[in-house]
Amino acid sequence: MSARTTLASGRRRRKTITVLWIAVLAIVTVSLIYWEMTALLYILATLGVSALLLVVALTDLTPAETISNDPRRIDDSAAIGSGIANQS
Numbered sequence: 001m002s003a004r005t006t007l008a009s010g011r012r013r014r015k016t017i018t019v020l021w022i023a024v025l026a027i028v029t030v031s032l033i034y035w036e037m038t039a040l041l042y043i044l045a046t047l048g049v050s051a052l053l054l055v056v057a058l059t060d061l062t063p064a065e066t067i068s069n070d071p072r073r074i075d076d077s078a079a080i081g082s083g084i085a086n087q088s
Contacts, residue, residue: 032041 029041032038032044
């Protein structure tokens with residue numbers, strides 16, 4: 001039972017940290033809009049989008065492919081494009 005309690009408390013802690021991050025970023029964004037610091041807001045938005053793109057680009061998705069139960073499909077995109085796949 002302690003393992004389940006530990007997992008639940010860890011999940012609750014992560015959710016709390018996430019909510020705190022969202023609240024802090026919302027307060028910062030609203031305050032930047034209120035004091036009309038749009039140049040700083042644009043810079044922060046650009047850095048945020050760039051960081052998100054880097055995270056997505058560096059994410060390794062190969063383990064997710066091995067977990068899938070779908071059989072691997074043969075890539076026939078070249079055959080479909082050239083019309084070879086339609087010949088029967």
